[in-house]
Amino acid sequence: MNVLSSQSHRTQLVLTAVSTCVITSALFTAYNAYRRSERRRDLNEDVLRSITTHEEPRVHRLSVSTEEEPPQETFIRPNHIGGYNEDLVKEQLARNYSFFGDEGMARVRAGSVVVVGCGGVGSWVAVMLVRSGVSRIRLVDFDYVTLSSLNRHATATLADVGTPKVGCIERTLKQISRWVQVDSRAELWRKEDGGKLLEGADWVIDAIDNITTKVDLLKYCHDHNIKVFSSMGAGAKCDPTRIQISDISYTIYDPLARSVRRRLRLQGVSSGIPVVYSTEVPGDVKLLPLPEEEFQKGDVKELGVFDDFRVRILPVLGPLPSLFGLYIATYVICELAQKPILNPLPIKNRRKLYERFLRDLLHRESKFVGEQINKLPIDEDDVALVFEDLHLGRSVVPPHNVPARPQLLRWDPLKPLVPENCVVFEFGEAERHQKECLGIGNAGERRRPVEVWGDQVQRVVDKNAAEVEKYRAWVGL
Secondary structure, three states, X not given: OHHHXXXXXXXXXXXXXXXXHHHHHHHHHHHHHHHHHHHHHHHHHHHHHHHHHOOOOOOOOOOOOOOOOOOOOEOOOOOOOXXXXXXXXXXXXXXXXXXXXXXXXXXXXXXXXXXXXXXXXXXXXXXXXXXXXXXXXXXXXXXXXXXXXXXXXXXXXXXXXXXXXXXXXXXXXXXXXXXXXEEEEOOOOOOOOHHHHXXXXXXXXXXXXXXXXXXXXXXHHHHOOOOEEEEXXXXXXXXXXXXEEEEHHHOOOOHHHHHHHHHHHHOOOOOOOEEEEEOOOOOOOOOOOOOHHHHOXXXXXXXXXXXXXXXXXXXXXXXXXXXXXXXXXXXXXXXXXXXXXXXXXXXXXXXXXXXXXXXXXXXXHHXXXXXXXXXXXXXXXXXXXXXXXXXXXXXXXXXXXXXOOOEEEEOOOOOOOOHHHXXXXXXXXXXXXXHHOOOOOOXXXXXXXXXXXXXXXXXXXXXXXXXXXXXXXXXXX
């Protein structure tokens, strides 16, 4: 009996302990649920109070202002953050805190960014910076929302047509973040007094589509040691796999990047500016048509509101500017958190390959003309176009294997050395071509390339030449 009584007593103690644990756990769970409910209710009341303190939203008609110059208006409203708990801030940014840690996110939240140009690229930059925790942002753009803006702008709606772009972005940012400080300027950035708009910036985002203003901004930031990230051309592009981040000095194929790079080089700036651009060479894409009556008014270049701003514009596929903006925002956020993106993959080690192609080609061309040549009529951009885009890194000779020792060579000895007349060979194929077709090291009569390599290879060369013509037309826009 004593044994049974002792076992029964232990069983009762175990059951009592288990019951106590279950009850305690249930009480803690209920208490935490109550706390979360209270915090949600407090947050909801704060949001409602904040909304009621703002003036009623205006209803905008679908019309574009006919004033000659847009009014310089500041869309700054007080941001009520009272009662917004720091725990709620960290909960909203929880995924970012998990990625960067407390120290990294503290730097992101302390960052100040100026976005110059708030259209299809700049609007997406601003939205993602604020969603990622940036607490101070200045928006600079003189332009107004139009119906055609709605295919690519991050925040604009039909109700915003005819209003400044910076205004609708600010509204959205404050709906996303209760603590963000937004300074919106409906102004045109000019180098004469543009320094005021860049004061206190940790980063400046150049999303301007006017080349003169873009170059002025980049030169100003470079001279004043202000970190700046620039967006190149997203118009007339559709391939997201061709978007890259690199230094301005490494950009290829992008006509806007090429023009910016050359103008900056003339002003003493050759590198040190990160950019996002696309290596895509558009196909049959042309400027949007301009009505005949506009041509009758005079020189089309004189019809713009401001000098050098486009009157005729390129077609834009909406997702591409947004992707450019997301690339920029990601890069800048990582920089602010001091977790930078190092050596972007697409350009890693490629420059040395192109330089080797040019050295070997220079050596072969010197043999072909019979005298030393110091400079070729093609550059690294042309080499990249021929090797990467036209030949896809493969030999021109079927079955188009990937060459172990690729060589760039003149195709037709009777034509000048231009990208249309350059092909990729394996080393052994190049030796045969220069001997039989170019007459290097061969005392006999030269043979036509089509006789040596056949009609199939000639058709590939002709097809690539047509692609180069499209590229030339694109760069010449």
